[in-house]
Amino acid sequence: MNIEKICVYGAGSVGGFLAGELAKRGHTVSVIARGAHLAAIREKGLTVKTPDETYTVKPFATDNPAEVGKQDLVITVAKAHSLPAMAEGIRTLLGPETPVCFAQNGIPWWYFYGLEGPHKDRKLETLDPGGKLWDLVGPDRAVGTTINSPNEVIAPGVVHNKAKDISTFVVGEPKRSDTARVEAIAEAMRTPRVNVEVTTDIRTGVWNKLLVNLSTWAIAALTHAPSCDNMSNPELREVASRMMREGLAVARSFGLEPECDVDATMEKFGSSTPHKPSLLQDFEAGKPVEIDTVLKITREFGKLNGVPTPTMDILVPLVEQKARSLGLYGK
Amino acid sequence: MKYCIYGAGAIGGHVAARLAKAGEEVSAIARGPHLEAIRQDGLTLLVADQDRFTVDVNATDKPAELGPQDVIFVAVKGPALPAVAEGIRPLMKDDTAVVFAMNGVPWWFFHGLPGKYEGRRIETVDPGGRMWDAVGPGRAIGCVVNSANHVVAPGVVRNDAPKPNRFWLGEPDGSRSERVLAISAAMEKGGFAAPVSEDIRKDIWGKGLRALANASIGSLTTTASCHFLSNPDIRPIARAMMQEGYDVGVAVGCDCGIDIDADIDQVAGSPPHRHSMLQDLEAGRPMEIDGIIGVVQEMSRMTGTPTPTIDMVLALVKQRARSAGLYDG
Numbered sequence: 001m002n003i004e005k006i007c008v009y010g011a012g013s014v015g016g017f018l019a020g021e022l023a024k025r026g027h028t029v030s031v032i033a034r035g036a037h038l039a040a041i042r043e044k045g046l047t048v049k050t051p052d053e054t055y056t057v058k059p060f061a062t063d064n065p066a067e068v069g070k071q072d073l074v075i076t077v078a079k080a081h082s083l084p085a086m087a088e089g090i091r092t093l094l095g096p097e098t099p100v101c102f103a104q105n106g107i108p109w110w111y112f113y114g115l116e117g118p119h120k121d122r123k124l125e126t127l128d129p130g131g132k133l134w135d136l137v138g139p140d141r142a143v144g145t146t147i148n149s150p151n152e153v154i155a156p157g158v159v160h161n162k163a164k165d166i167s168t169f170v171v172g173e174p175k176r177s178d179t180a181r182v183e184a185i186a187e188a189m190r191t192p193r194v195n196v197e198v199t200t201d202i203r204t205g206v207w208n209k210l211l212v213n214l215s216t217w218a219i220a221a222l223t224h225a226p227s228c229d230n231m232s233n234p235e236l237r238e239v240a241s242r243m244m245r246e247g248l249a250v251a252r253s254f255g256l257e258p259e260c261d262v263d264a265t266m267e268k269f270g271s272s273t274p275h276k277p278s279l280l281q282d283f284e285a286g287k288p289v290e291i292d293t294v295l296k297i298t299r300e301f302g303k304l305n306g307v308p309t310p311t312m313d314i315l316v317p318l319v320e321q322k323a324r325s326l327g328l329y330g331k
Numbered sequence: 332m333k334y335c336i337y338g339a340g341a342i343g344g345h346v347a348a349r350l351a352k353a354g355e356e357v358s359a360i361a362r363g364p365h366l367e368a369i370r371q372d373g374l375t376l377l378v379a380d381q382d383r384f385t386v387d388v389n390a391t392d393k394p395a396e397l398g399p400q401d402v403i404f405v406a407v408k409g410p411a412l413p414a415v416a417e418g419i420r421p422l423m424k425d426d427t428a429v430v431f432a433m434n435g436v437p438w439w440f441f442h443g444l445p446g447k448y449e450g451r452r453i454e455t456v457d458p459g460g461r462m463w464d465a466v467g468p469g470r471a472i473g474c475v476v477n478s479a480n481h482v483v484a485p486g487v488v489r490n491d492a493p494k495p496n497r498f499w500l501g502e503p504d505g506s507r508s509e510r511v512l513a514i515s516a517a518m519e520k521g522g523f524a525a526p527v528s529e530d531i532r533k534d535i536w537g538k539g540l541r542a543l544a545n546a547s548i549g550s551l552t553t554t555a556s557c558h559f560l561s562n563p564d565i566r567p568i569a570r571a572m573m574q575e576g577y578d579v580g581v582a583v584g585c586d587c588g589i590d591i592d593a594d595i596d597q598v599a600g601s602p603p604h605r606h607s608m609l610q611d612l613e614a615g616r617p618m619e620i621d622g623i624i625g626v627v628q629e630m631s632r633m634t635g636t637p638t639p640t641i642d643m644v645l646a647l648v649k650q651r652a653r654s655a656g657l658y659d660g
Contacts, residue, residue, distance in 0.1 A: 219647065219650075222551050222647050222651060223647055223650035223651045223654055224651060224654040224655070225650050225651075225653070225654045229650070229653075229654075230650060233646065233650060235642070235643075235646035236646050236647070236650060239643055239646065239647075311643070313564075313567075314568050314640065314643060314644070316564075317562065317564035317565050317568065318548070318551050318552055318565070318568070318647075320564070321552040321554055321558075321559050321562055321564075321565055322551065322552040322553055322554070324554075325552055325553050325554040325558070326553065
């Protein structure tokens with residue numbers, strides 16, 4: 001599999017950084033972006049600031065995927081709730097074999113694709129309403145992708161990569177046991193600042209990160225306090241611990257055993273520097289909030305498998321109600 | 332009789348205006364621009380969009396200037412109560428009655444309540460027992476307010492709806508004492524419904540349960556009560572909080588007797604109203620967390636009654652208020 005033409009669909013903070021790195025490496029990169037950020041990339045190129053250098057690349061940039069043409073690889077870097085609306089656009093980028101890396105937080109829409117067990121090939125209405133992604137893109141093109149890379153758009157067309165060392169992406173097949181496709185993708189994506197690991201168990205990787213987010217996100221969204229303050233409060237630490245344990249029980253009900261050390265996680269947050277989770281940042285900035293892939297779906301999975309989630313049953317509806325009242329949650 | 336309204340804001344200003352209009356001798360304690368306006372132009376009451384009148388009341392921020400009163404109406408927010416304990420002494424003579432027209436569970440709650448908790452002081456609503464020592468529970472008269480009012484401009488209080496405007500009054504021991512009947516009569520003359528309750532604690536607890544759920548969930552979700560109570564995922568949370576609070580009431584000797592589901596149905600079917608605690612949060616005013624929620628938790632610990640839902644929600648609400656700089660407990 002030869003990967004040269006890559007489209008980064010959603011070239012904001014993480015997507016912008018990745019597009020910059022891939023273009024610098026010599027790939028033919030197209031980006032799909034919007035608004036002032038898009039205008040700036042078209043006019044002046046995409047500038048990436050890292051701790052040791054600043055560089056500018058000139059990828060093809062548009063807000064209309066139909067202008068881009070068939071790609072060897074598509075990488076979406078977008079909030080999960082905006083993915084269904086991108087399904088038609090992604091379709092125009094696909095050649096016969098083009099894979100699509102869905103880089104995101106939490107549970108992906110293709111989660112049950114090829115997963116042995118009672119829910120095999122189940123479509124998730126919460127994450128893929130009407131099955132648009134499943135039908136227009138198809139789960140066999142999907143490649144699971146998790147991100148560990150702190151970035152921020154500091155001005156239109158300018159992305160700041162804040163990683164002290166190398167950023168890590170993990171890619172894995174939803175169904176195939178043959179890793180040839182993901183090995184090729186990883187090879188194409190690697191740069192001096194981007195490490196790409198291949199896993200044969202992407203779902204466990206998703207849960208590892210999800211459980212941590214589950215513990216802090218809902219509480220922060222309701223209290224507006226940075227996680228260090230919440231986790232230094234014994235009562236809220238207990239609430240966070242219960243959220244994490246309930247999430248772990250849900251993961252185990254699927255036969256998974258994610259890495260999960262509740263006390264160590266609480267200690268780590270309790271003694272960290274003040275940081276507001278992205279969900280709270282979105283609430284405070286009045287941006288659409290991402291609650292489906294971490295909070296809502298975990299509770300739904302609990303119901304699906306008969307796992308009690310009494311703490312989630314309180315916190316998740318409260319966050320959802322708040323998001324609705326503030327007009328930040330569309331459905 | 333000489334009446335002093337301690338805290339002539341929305342509720343207190345309404346009471347001051349109507350008592351003055353009924354011919355009682357009324358003074359008021361207020362602050363800031365509201366006080367200045369009352370001093371200069373009198374206190375104006377707008378009743379919905381139908382009626383308006385202005386009365387002259389003797390207004391001050393220095394209680395000592397007013398001298399002893401027959402009746403004091405305390406209508407401040409819970410966080411301001413310790414300051415009232417400091418200021419109220421010069422207003423009292425031996426037989427002064429003090430009506431507490433406040434949200435939540437009052438500091439005198441266990442005064443004269445038969446049972447093992449009789450005479451118990453409540454730390455969350457009366458830190459250090461300052462009200463208990465300054466006023467003494469024998470002066471206290473309970474009051475449950477059912478009246479929606481706002482200070483719409485300095486010196487001007489608007490009564491949002493002319494009905495119900497009901498002020499339940501009650502002696503802690505349930506008696507129809509001369510003083511409570513006199514206060515009721517004066518308020519009725521001023522145009523309020525002011526029935527005397529035989530068990531004011533039940534009325535307090537029933538209203539308190541509603542506030543318990545609506546204040547806390549409203550503040551966390553920034554949502555009007557009818558909207559979240561119509562959400563099938565949220566209603567069970569409110570119901571659980573109210574049931575836990577009900578059980579705490581029973582454990583301290585106060586079975587308020589309300590039908591929780593019917594109460595929720597009623598609020599769910601009423602027009603959108605953001606609970607006063609949410610309004611305080613949004614306006615950056617101190618939140619009455621202790622008197623509405625914390626006090627129930629204190630009594631749950633006192634009686635060994637489990638309150639898991641209240642505990643979790645209270646921890647979240649307190650942290651929300653701390654983040655906003657509106658709570659330091």
